[in-house]
Amino acid sequence: MKLGDGEFLLPERRARIDEVIANRTRSLVVVMEAVCDPQNVNAVLRTAEAFGIQELHVIEGPMKPFDRNKKISQNADKWLDVVRWKDAGDCLRALKARGFLVYATHLGEGSRDLAELSFAQPVALVFGNEHRGVSREAVALADACYAIPMRGFSQSFNVSVAAAISLARAVDRRLVERGRHGDLPPAEAEALRLRFYANSVKQRVRVAKAERSAERRAQRSR
Amino acid sequence: MKLGDGEFLLPERRARIDEVIANRTRSLVVVMEAVCDPQNVNAVLRTAEAFGIQELHVIEGPMKPFDRNKKISQNADKWLDVVRWKDAGDCLRALKARGFLVYATHLGEGSRDLAELSFAQPVALVFGNEHRGVSREAVALADACYAIPMRGFSQSFNVSVAAAISLARAVDRRLVERGRHGDLPPAEAEALRLRFYANSVKQRVRVAKAERSAERRAQRSR
Numbered sequence: 128m129k130l131g132d133g134e135f136l137l138p139e140r141r142a143r144i145d146e147v148i149a150n151r152t153r154s155l156v157v158v159m160e161a162v163c164d165p166q167n168v169n170a171v172l173r174t175a176e177a178f179g180i181q182e183l184h185v186i187e188g189p190m191k192p193f194d195r196n197k198k199i200s201q202n203a204d205k206w207l208d209v210v211r212w213k214d215a216g217d218c219l220r221a222l223k224a225r226g227f228l229v230y231a232t233h234l235g236e237g238s239r240d241l242a243e244l245s246f247a248q249p250v251a252l253v254f255g256n257e258h259r260g261v262s263r264e265a266v267a268l269a270d271a272c273y274a275i276p277m278r279g280f281s282q283s284f285n286v287s288v289a290a291a292i293s294l295a296r297a298v299d300r301r302l303v304e305r306g307r308h309g310d311l312p313p314a315e316a317e318a319l320r321l322r323f324y325a326n327s328v329k330q331r332v333r334v335a336k337a338e339r340s341a342e343r344r345a346q347r348s349r
Numbered sequence: 350m351k352l353g354d355g356e357f358l359l360p361e362r363r364a365r366i367d368e369v370i371a372n373r374t375r376s377l378v379v380v381m382e383a384v385c386d387p388q389n390v391n392a393v394l395r396t397a398e399a400f401g402i403q404e405l406h407v408i409e410g411p412m413k414p415f416d417r418n419k420k421i422s423q424n425a426d427k428w429l430d431v432v433r434w435k436d437a438g439d440c441l442r443a444l445k446a447r448g449f450l451v452y453a454t455h456l457g458e459g460s461r462d463l464a465e466l467s468f469a470q471p472v473a474l475v476f477g478n479e480h481r482g483v484s485r486e487a488v489a490l491a492d493a494c495y496a497i498p499m500r501g502f503s504q505s506f507n508v509s510v511a512a513a514i515s516l517a518r519a520v521d522r523r524l525v526e527r528g529r530h531g532d533l534p535p536a537e538a539e540a541l542r543l544r545f546y547a548n549s550v551k552q553r554v555r556v557a558k559a560e561r562s563a564e565r566r567a568q569r570s571r
Contacts, residue, residue, distance in 0.1 A: 143502075150500035174510055179500035206502055242521070275517075278372035278401035278530070280365075280428055284513070288396055291510040292517045295497075299464070308500070 135328045144323045148316050150179040150309040153208075154249040155297055156227065160215055160265055161188030161256040162286055170287035171254065176207055178294045179309055181319070184222070186212045188256060205326050219253070219268040227251040231261045231269035232289055238272045241293060246300040252293050254286050357550045366545045370538050372401040372531035375430075376471040377519055378449065382437055382487055383410030383478040384508055392509035393476065398429055400516045401531055403541070406444070408434045410478060427548050441475070441490040449473040453483045453491035454511055460494045463515060468522040474515050476508050 136144075157175050162168050168185070175183055212218040219229050230244060231253040244250075253269065255261030266272055275284060275292050284292065301308045311319065358366075379397050384390050390407070397405055434440040441451050452466060453475040466472075475491065477483030488494060497506060497514050506514070523530045533541065 147501055170507060170510070173503055174506065176501040177499050177503040177506060277399050278520075279369055279398040281395055281399040284396065284399060285392060285509070287507070288392070288509060288513040291506070291513050295514045295517060298500075 135331065136324060140327055141324070144320065144327065147179075148309075148311065148320050148323065151181045151316070151319065152179055152308055152310050153182045153315070154310055155180060155246070155294075155301065155308075156182045156184060156222065156249075156251045157290065157294075158184040158186065158218060158222070158229075158251050158253040159286075160186045160253060160261055161259070162254065163188055163257055167257065167286045171290045172207060172209070174287060174291045175294065178298055180207075180294065181311070182208045182210065184210045184212060184218050184251070186215050186218050206323070215262050215265050216268065219251070219265060222251045223268070223270075225249075228270045229253060229265075229268060231255070231265050231272050232274065232293070233261050233266050233269070233272040234274040235266065235272060238274050241273050241275050241296055244271060244273055244296075244300070245304060246297050247304040250297065252290070252297065254290055254293075257286055357553065358546060362549055363546070366542065366549065369401075370531075370533065370542050370545070373403045373538070373541065374401055374530055374532050375404045375537070376532055377402060377468070377516075377523065377530075378404045378406060378444070378471075378473045379512065379516075380406040380408065380440060380444070380451075380473050380475040381508075382408045382475060382483055383481070384476065385410055385479055389479065389508045393512045394429060394431070396509060396513045397516065400520055402429075402516065403533070404430045404432065406432045406434060406440050406473070408437050408440050428545070437484050437486050438490065441473070441487060444473045445490070447471075450492045451475060451487075451490060453477070453487050453494050454496065454515070455483050455488050455491070455494040456496040457488065457494060460496050463495050463497050463518055466493060466495055466518075466522070467526060468519050469526040472519065474512070474519065476512055476515075479508060 157171065157180055159168060159171060162171070162185075172183060210218075223229060227249045229251050232255065253261055253265055255265070261269075275289060277283070283289075298308050379393065379402055381390060381393060384393070384407075394405060432440075445451060449471045451473050454477065475483055475487055477487070483491075497511060499505070505511075520530050
């Protein structure tokens, strides 16, 4: 049984997957540096997925290694590429070597307004720890630091809110500056399509099994 | 002791309050209809405050009356005007009578993209229940229904994320279409200034008391 060929899926599900693939990108990526609260990590993953982001980088904090939180990886890894790092420098240098501009959310001297940033090139958006923000190393390696204008007494946005506002802006700008947002090269799109087909088939098999056993239980109790 | 005159506050605190007041608005308001999770309500209040929104309307759901959640009102009511309603129709008709256009987040026939909406006039943004969305009554009363484009498998944004993306967009458009975001009339600004001064003085008195009693405890334990 070849799971990747999609013949076990309903045409609607295949069409949905194809639509998602067409909107997927790896030229805008999200980096979470030492974000501690698993709820926040999950919220950022969910929001990024909804914006068509395929690739996220998670840099472990000193407090709580990301790997130990099973719930996160189980929900997200199937549909996203989550890359884990132990060191912020290694992660950001690798992204820069691949041609990404690194924009770190950080309010300091020389910080710019989110609205001023260009998204014509591939961009990695870096979000820092809930309390300490991004590290000095990340600030030093960033091509730009930016902040979302705050107009009230609150000193900061929740990290998932900051990610949502940044990604919404980034997608808008990409449509203007690059003409499109989803931009996987054909070979990558095809590989991802087969993976998503396979994931969906496995999901259907699981659901069908669960339904059958629920039915059997119901019959027995009659 | 007149708390409202601000003479008990440090000049920096007074300047901060004045800056917040200059960025405050009541011509963009947020309506939450039957949002159940107090964490979500709090997150929306915090985000709205950060965007300079002064007035929020909370319509009680059938499940959990908003009033009973003390934590929410204690944190937010001091710096925001949170108006509670039992009926969505009453709330939205009152806002329309005051000249607000009502935009409800709802994906249906005739729904528009957030990016298409005009914010030249006063606008009330309506966010619905986490599971059921906005009510039929709210959809019927809305001047427009809108959705935030979803590009992945996720079917919806978390309500606080949807509010953040909508408010960021609304503020951007207001700056373009109205020339400014903060726009309290002088008399309203002055009334709010006195209230914020008074809140801040009370806060200082509380902090000072807490510090003194902590000091006494520390001295006793020496």
